[in-house]
Amino acid sequence: MNVQPVTKRTALALSTLALLLGSACNRTPAPAEPAAPATDAAETNPPAPAAEATTTSNAFDIEKLPVSTATLGEFPYIGLPEGYQAQRPETNPFERVPFWTGDRLEWVEGQVYGARLQAKDGHPFSQLELTRNLQALVESLGGRQVFNGKIPAAALDDIQKSSAAVERVDALGDIYNETADVYVIRQPDRNIWLHVAKSGNQAGLLIAETKPVQITAKALPADALKKSIDEAGKVAIQVQFETDQATILPASKPQLEQVTALLNDNPELRLSINGHTDNTGNASHNLSLSQRRAASVRDFLVTAGIDQKRLESSGFGDSQPAADNNTEEGKAQNRRVELVKL
Structure with a gap:
């Protein structure tokens, strides 16, 4: 193999190349363009609260309602506005009936009144007029509205399976297709629950007053x-x-x-x-x-x-x-x- 002699020109070129390579190897990389600060997902999209916490915070708690000291008179305590009357009213001294609180069914035991409400003497039926009057009356007695809207399907299924679906069909109204209004008057010794729901050109009214059952059975020795x-x-x-x-x-x-x-x-x-x-x-x-x-x-x-x-x-x-x-x-x-x- 013939080795060509290194000329001055070649040596100079090699030397320059070596210097360039060494400089490239030892050079500190230029800092990259600063990236835009990362957006904290938790700041822009805060995590949804746990389902349990949400349920707890929104859960109905009767203890949070104000205690009414109003004199109520005689059960069922509620008078109807002018132009309306109760059809087939029925009172039971002790019964168990459901009221939707917004997060669950409350099965209230005690004295129960139920009726179908309708207009009379040519007065046009107005659900809005009826509920506005009942709400004003309840609030004048120190009560509060706890729910207004459609009762969920799961709760309707539970009501449908109960005797109330048959025995209190007039008082419940058309809860399967119409909205319902629920009110509570909380008194020191009892709670009075009211449910109103439209049914065609009529409405259902259900009232229950909590009352412990009178225990007449005696303990067996x-x-x-x-x-x-x-x-x-x-x-x-x-x-x-x-x-x-x-x-x-x-x-x-x-x-x-x-x-x-x-x-x-x-x-x-x-x-x-x-x-x-x-x-x-x-x-x-x-x-x-x-x-x-x-x-x-x-x-x-x-x-x-x-x-x-x-x-x-x-x-x-x-x-x-x-x-x-x-x-x-x-x-x-x-x-x-x-x-x-x-």
């Missing part, structure tokens, strides 16, 4: 409980709870004290505490409610000193009625707690 369990293997006991809750009311204490005595007198006895409801409302809700109520009775007995190993608790919702759910008397019998021998 321990020996009577023992006799029924020996003969039938089970016995229904008188336990009262807060409406739609698992909190045991004080009136139930005498009966539960007798159950405690039964278990203390018979240390070999083991019991299943079974909760039952009527068929009002959603079946899954009823099942959960019956389970929680049975557990509350079990916990009461454990707190009273009964060994937890001797007790079980179960809930059956409305699946095992003891009476006809088509009557209020039957519903009352179906809302029960049973002691079943294990």
